[in-house]
């Protein structure tokens with residue numbers, strides 16, 4: 001009989017029960033690995049051993065906090081090998097999530113029995129790794145190469161029913177204990193161990209086809225391809241492939257990509273707990289009001305309905321209300337058609353929604369989110385009307401992109417209930433929610449915003465007030481720097497290609513064409529009065545707007561588009577305009593390499609982010625990273641602009657920034673150097 005705190009072994013008749021108890025998710029920490037190694041010795045003498053986990057899940061992965069340090073014995077691959085080699089064969093009794101090291105342990109067992117609904121996966125790819133305990137070697141032998149590629153390279157989670165069909169488990173049952181007991185009873189006196197050593201046949205060109213597919217999809221990320229290579233090692237004898245996988249796993253732990261993805265993993269959890277809401281209790285919100293049912297209002301209402309809350313939408317007049325209903329129903333119907341929602345859920349969500357024109361309908365609501373035109377006076381008027389009918393402590397939220405919330409809420413009774421809830425378009429899809437704190441907003445109101453964000457499955461980030469808050473302020477700096485490059489010698493297609501090569505889904509000009517040039521144009525006009533007269537201001541974008549080249553929706557913008565096709569095509573007219581601009585301003589155009597372009601633009605992002613942190617607009621560099629990843633498509637595998645600057649070296653990033661500042665004097669502030677960015 002062996003016992004440590006995390007793994008216990010109990011003998012009952014001729015069955016040994018091994019239980020892992022390492023809350024919250026039974027991660028394969030050193031104590032668990034040691035406990036399992038001891039357990040293999042302790043089960044000897046029994047007919048069969050059953051491996052189970054206490055709590056809500058089977059082992060759901062490794063302990064990532066151990067990944068930065070040198071691995072400590074016993075190593076997981078050795079422990080799994082001991083389980084597989086044990087003369088007393090193991091049955092894995094599985095529930096919850098069987099992920100990463102958990103799945104590797106389960107594959108070392110002779111048989112696997114799962115509760116209905118259990119999820120299986122090798123999500124190492126999501127943190128820039130390959131499995132390290134023979135996951136890529138046993139999985140193709142267990143379920144075939146095609147399914148193994150989906151699981152290891154794409155991080156697919158497979159549910160128990162599908163896993164049973166793939167042959168990866170032996171039994172699925174609602175009642176796990178009963179299923180295990182029946183299975184044990186059916187085993188012969190001396191059950192023979194089952195080992196995974198053969199690789200089933202698969203189409204010869206499968207790996208090549210998948211490699212081409214993954215290369216295209218990964219946009220520079222290496223871990224999907226690393227996993228494919230490791231799966232290929234399963235075509236060699238196990239004793240050759242397994243050590244190769246282990247060695248590569250350990251190397252990848254040190255890679256910039258894995259560090260970046262692990263940073264993103266932890267940061268995503270950290271941002272939802274800003275110190276400003278420490279100890280504050282959120283209010284429970286089950287219904288709310290949205291004012292304005294345009295692009296954003298309809299998207300916000302849909303996101304809220306999808307989270308199971310009910311929504312009353314207020315519009316200006318009957319016709320606008322009817323249009324809003326059509327928009328929201330259209331978004332819900334679309335999700336139903338794409339099989340994201342059942343017919344009954346669709347009906348329930350439509351029932352939970354109504355559009356009205358009378359503010360009195362807001363009287364009972366605990367929270368209202370305003371998404372009307374971007375105009376201070378219109379917004380102020382909306383909040384006056386809301387505050388006249390709602391309870392004096394009902395929460396008032398604005399979705400403004402750029403306007404100062406303190407102006408919008410000026411004169412509102414009890415301003416501690418006022419807050420910014422800045423969604424991103426399309427609001428029912430984009431994961432980011434900026435929660436904007438005014439000097440008056442109470443911790444309870446902020447906490448309620450974060451709780452709502454969580455219900456809506458958003459990643460919420462706290463922002464202070466500045467022009468554009470965190471995300472749009474960084475976007476403005478990035479675009480300004482790109483425009484300087486244009487004026488000095490680059491073309492839109494070059495800048496876009498350079499940024500795509502860094503892993504961004506789009507460059508700055510393709511993105512403007514997609515979202516439309518007019519919002520940024522309106523902003524630049526608004527900012528003209530406060531812009532420093534010496535700041536360099538490139539007018540090419542304004543010229544395009546004046547020419548009605550407003551992006552894809554007007555058929556042309558920075559690029560031209562052929563009918564019905566969204567692919568941007570280089571436009572000689574725009575390039576001539578760019579060259580003419582440089583000539584008019586006496587600029588000797590020079591060429592920029594892709595590297596020069598991307599290092600400048602990334603340095604500008606990091607610098608702006610550092611300013612935002614230094615000013616206290618964002619609490620931590622990681623908050624800035626999350627905004628860029630979840631709101632602007634910054635590649636997660638680069639960890640965000642702040643993490644990227646840390647990886648290449650903050651000093652180096654600031655050297656590029658200095659170059660940018662020297663090229664366009666009087667136009668940039670350089671963030672104060674701070675040790676906190678080096679982490």
Ligand code: NAI
Nearest residue numbers: 292293294295296297315316320371372373374400401425
């Ligand atoms: P939109 O023009 O599509 O919709 C505005 C809606 O508000 C219209 O349906 C209009 O009828 C309604 N409205 C105007 N005055 C009203 C009033 N007094 N009472 C009730 N309804 C009224 O505008 P969009 O794009 O939805 O933007 C709304 C807000 O969201 C703006 O503050 C904008 O800056 C912000 N925002 C916009 C984003 C975008 O990508 N478009 C992204 C994030 C925020």
